[in-house]
Structures are given as structure tokens and as C-alpha cells.
Amino acid sequence: MATGFISMFSSILVTLILFCLASSMLFRGVGGTIGVNYGTVANNLPPPAEVAHFLLESTVINRVRLFDANPDILKAFAHTGIAVTVTVPNDQIPRLTKLNFAQQWVEDNIQPHTPATNIVRILVGNEVISTANKLLIGSLVPAMQTLHTALVAASLDRRIQVSTPHSLGILSNSSPPSTGKFRQGYDTHVLKPLLSFLRATNSPFMVNPYPFFGCSPETLDYALFRPNAGVFDEITELLYTNMLDAQLDAVFSAMKFLGFDDLEIVIAETGWPSMGDSAQVGVDAKSAAEYNGNLMRHVTSGAGTPLMRNRTFETYIFALFNENLKPGPTCERNFGLFRPDMTPVYDVGILRPTARSSIPNYPKSPSPTNSAPRSSKGKKWCVPKMEADDNALQRNIDYVCGLGLDCGPIQEHGACFLPNTVRAHAAFAMNAYYQSSEKKDYDCDFEQTGAITNIDPSYGKCQYES
CATH class of the missing domain: 3.20.20.80 (Glycosidases)
Incomplete structure (x- = not known):
């Protein structure tokens, strides 16, 4: 009985702490x-x-x-x-x-x-x-x-x-x-x-x-x-x-x-x-x-x-x-x-x-990390949906990298480390998983946070597998 009460109290306390942090x-x-x-x-x-x-x-x-x-x-x-x-x-x-x-x-x-x-x-x-x-x-x-x-x-x-x-x-x-x-x-x-x-x-x-x-x-x-x-x-x-x-x-x-x-x-x-x-x-x-x-x-x-x-x-x-x-x-x-x-x-x-990709004569950035995207006929990549939040995308990174797939490029000093954002790193990881699978639409679902694109997300030295 006491153990159950302590467990319940601990659960409530954790919930309150998480609520305060979220707030x-x-x-x-x-x-x-x-x-x-x-x-x-x-x-x-x-x-x-x-x-x-x-x-x-x-x-x-x-x-x-x-x-x-x-x-x-x-x-x-x-x-x-x-x-x-x-x-x-x-x-x-x-x-x-x-x-x-x-x-x-x-x-x-x-x-x-x-x-x-x-x-x-x-x-x-x-x-x-x-x-x-x-x-x-x-x-x-x-x-x-x-x-x-x-x-x-x-x-x-x-x-x-x-x-x-x-x-x-x-x-x-x-x-x-x-x-x-x-x-x-x-x-x-x-x-x-x-x-x-x-x-x-x-x-x-x-x-x-x-x-x-x-x-x-x-x-x-x-x-x-x-x-x-x-x-x-x-x-x-x-x-x-x-x-x-x-x-x-x-x-x-x-x-x-x-x-x-x-x-x-x-x-x-x-x-x-x-x-x-x-x-x-x-x-x-x-x-x-x-x-x-x-x-x-x-x-x-x-x-x-x-x-x-x-x-x-x-x-x-x-x-x-x-x-x-x-x-x-x-x-x-x-x-x-x-x-x-x-x-x-x-x-x-x-x-x-x-x-x-929809803007004609789109100006190219002088920075190699921001070069314009390339559309490749017949090829597909998996990237995060616009509305996906960072917490969900971080879970995707943890899942993919935990499977043993090569996440070296998004580690510090890797070719895809910059920009150092959860969304950018998730895009690389999610695509790595997608390309290693059968490339079915459901392989890019990631609990409805992924989307298929035919625009090559590669930039500069950061090359996405296709």
C-alpha cells in the first residue's frame, strides 16, 4: 500500500515537473x-x-x-x-x-x-x-x-x-x-x-x-x-x-x-x-x-x-x-x-x-552551405514535414542513429553538421533510413513527420544518399 502511494506520488511529481518545464x-x-x-x-x-x-x-x-x-x-x-x-x-x-x-x-x-x-x-x-x-x-x-x-x-x-x-x-x-x-x-x-x-x-x-x-x-x-x-x-x-x-x-x-x-x-x-x-x-x-x-x-x-x-x-x-x-x-x-x-x-x-525550387533564376548563395537545391528526375529523398516539431525530429535522429546507420556526417566536424539544427540533422538521418530501406512511402512516415521530395537536399560537401 505504502509502495503504491509513493509510486503514485512520484508519478504526479514527475508530471508536475514536466508541466512546469513545458510551461x-x-x-x-x-x-x-x-x-x-x-x-x-x-x-x-x-x-x-x-x-x-x-x-x-x-x-x-x-x-x-x-x-x-x-x-x-x-x-x-x-x-x-x-x-x-x-x-x-x-x-x-x-x-x-x-x-x-x-x-x-x-x-x-x-x-x-x-x-x-x-x-x-x-x-x-x-x-x-x-x-x-x-x-x-x-x-x-x-x-x-x-x-x-x-x-x-x-x-x-x-x-x-x-x-x-x-x-x-x-x-x-x-x-x-x-x-x-x-x-x-x-x-x-x-x-x-x-x-x-x-x-x-x-x-x-x-x-x-x-x-x-x-x-x-x-x-x-x-x-x-x-x-x-x-x-x-x-x-x-x-x-x-x-x-x-x-x-x-x-x-x-x-x-x-x-x-x-x-x-x-x-x-x-x-x-x-x-x-x-x-x-x-x-x-x-x-x-x-x-x-x-x-x-x-x-x-x-x-x-x-x-x-x-x-x-x-x-x-x-x-x-x-x-x-x-x-x-x-x-x-x-x-x-x-x-x-x-x-x-x-x-x-x-x-x-x-x-x-x-519554384522561383525562376533563384539567386545562389555565396556560401556553399546554402547552395540552391537540385531537382533530380526519378530520384526521391525523405525529409521532415514543415509542421514537424523538434522533439519528434530528435526522436527520429535517435532512432535512426541507434540502428547503427552512419550518422557521422551530422556529428561535429562532419560534412552535414552545419547548419547545427535538429531539423537539418533529422533530414539527413531520416533520408539515410529511407535510402537503406525498400524506399516505400511508409519508410518515410516516421509517425507522420516525414515527407517524400524529388528536390535533392544536398548542399556543398553535404551529400544526401539517393
Whole structure:
């Protein structure tokens, strides 16, 4: 009798622990995922419904950041499962400090769309500290606190985080990275209370690092993740081989100085333009493809940075589309991954193979890991379905590799290790099993997570058996 009770109690306890872990993963930002900033400062963009369908069906993007709370866009993303971040414009921040306004804002902009639309985060303004507007800066943390209170009242606080993105202008020093500090005055009066709020609500610190704006002809290779001599931090004796790591570690050092090195860092914006003015360095489609392709591989690899080892970073590329009405130099209108007709400006590995094969004259990536797919008549391969989740795909990898089939190519340093994602590794493993069988449709079922394709998934030195 006692043994049965203990067994039952243990079972309930395990269930509760698993539920808590699942809830934590559901409501927290998932590290290492790639999102995109969906800006709308243009007069030639496709309707939101088409954009949502395109992202869901044709790309691997699973997170979107909006610069407002446009109801048409929020409706368009309903039932897609794509994680959506919305923004309260800067000019509304002072009003948001009043609870009745915050509650009305949530009622008008969030509640009509959740849970159908997967709203995961609300950003209070954008780069507020860099505006130097005393009213906005003084209102920032109170507005975040009041908005969180409104979410608690609406029982949405466990589903939706509150944060705000910062430019690197919040740093008074960033070189070498270990000496990174926040600007005096803002550090204790604004950023310390802000970081305390983020810690209390389990929300991330968000930054907008742009190596593009920090590089020169001499540091272009360093900014683009190309082979280079690197930059040595004499204090930590660590070598930096790319500018993004140095920027992130400078932010980390500033947070650590205030005692907040335990917080997650999210890259809210980063990108590279494909076109610019003649005086600008490295402004072309090849450089943009290099930066964004290398960026995605780096932040999802699990390597982390010299000061933040073994981390992945939730990252939002700027931007989804070229926006023809943005003011400023030419480059400002050419940060998009896609043109308004939803054709890619360059190949960065975001389109699904089936989508790539349907685009005439599809641009070839300069990176061998992202070369265009090849269709082979009569041959078939087994790949994961678009809707298959990572947990199911990991089980497929474990099953296939456990049978003794050759999984060496998806091990570290193997030809198919990069991109280091569950989906990519599962594709190789599932196809290896399929090719070793009788190649019947049911050999690619994998509990309804596999699909047959005639598009060769091979790329660069990674060759899929056929």
C-alpha cells in the first residue's frame, strides 16, 4: 500500500515537473531561434495575410517582431503558431504609466488577438534611452511595470513578456569588451531598475547590435565573420574573431558590472544592407548574404561568445522587406531579405527547398552551405514535414542513429553538421533510413513527420544518399 502511494506520488511529481518545464519553454523566449523584423514603412508591400502565409509555408522563420500592434497584421498571423512580438510606440510611453491606459491598451491591442495569434512579447518603445528625451526615459521603467500589471490583471503575464530594445549607445565604453559599462547616470537611475524588472518577470535584455554601422574598410572582414586576425582583449586574454561577439560581450560586461549577468540577452535587431551609397564599404548583396548567413549559423551553433560560452541567442534579422519610404541614406531602404513581391534579394538559407525550387533564376548563395537545391528526375529523398516539431525530429535522429546507420556526417566536424539544427540533422538521418530501406512511402512516415521530395537536399560537401 505504502509502495503504491509513493509510486503514485512520484508519478504526479514527475508530471508536475514536466508541466512546469513545458510551461517555461512555452512562455519564455526560445534561445537560438531566428526571427525577422517586419517593418511597414513602404507603399508597395503585400497584404499581411499573404505575408503570414508566405512566412509559414515558404520560410523557416518562426518569430516576427512588429514595430506597432497593427490589428490587420495580428489577425493575419492567427493560427500560424508564429511567435509575434508587438511594440508600444515611443510617444505612448508616458501615457502607459497610468494603469487605466495600460489596461485599455491591452484590452484594445492584445486581448482580441490572443490566443489565436501567438503574441509572446510586448516591447515598450524602441531605443528609448538613445532618444535623450527625459520624459520618455523617465517614464520607461514605470510604463513597463504598469503594462506588466495590466497583463497580470488579464491573466496574460505568464504568456507575454515585457521588455524594451536598446541601441549600443547605452554603453559608455565597449572596447575591449570586458570593460563594457553603461553610460553614467543612466546606469543606476534607469538601467538598474529596468534590469531588476526583467529579472523579476523572467524577461530578456534586448539589444540592437549592428556591426555594419561599426565597421571600416580595415575591419570589414571582422564584421562579416570572415577569416581575420581578430581582436585581443588583454584583460581577459580572449581573442575575438567577429565584431558581433565583441558587441554582445561589451553589453554582457556592463550587465555583469551591475550584478545582472544571469539575464538572457536577445538580439532584437541586426542586419546588413544589400545596396547603399558609393562611399559606403561592403554594401552589396554578397556582403549582406555573408553577414546574415554567418550570423544565423553563429547564433544557433551553441558556441556562444568568448564571455558567454555555450549559448544560443534568439535573434531577429532586420528586415523582412526593403522599405521604400524609409528616410535617410540609400542603405536604410535596402536592409530587406525580400523584395515586396516576396522574391529574395539574396539567398541566406531562409526559404524552404520547395519554395526555392519554384522561383525562376533563384539567386545562389555565396556560401556553399546554402547552395540552391537540385531537382533530380526519378530520384526521391525523405525529409521532415514543415509542421514537424523538434522533439519528434530528435526522436527520429535517435532512432535512426541507434540502428547503427552512419550518422557521422551530422556529428561535429562532419560534412552535414552545419547548419547545427535538429531539423537539418533529422533530414539527413531520416533520408539515410529511407535510402537503406525498400524506399516505400511508409519508410518515410516516421509517425507522420516525414515527407517524400524529388528536390535533392544536398548542399556543398553535404551529400544526401539517393
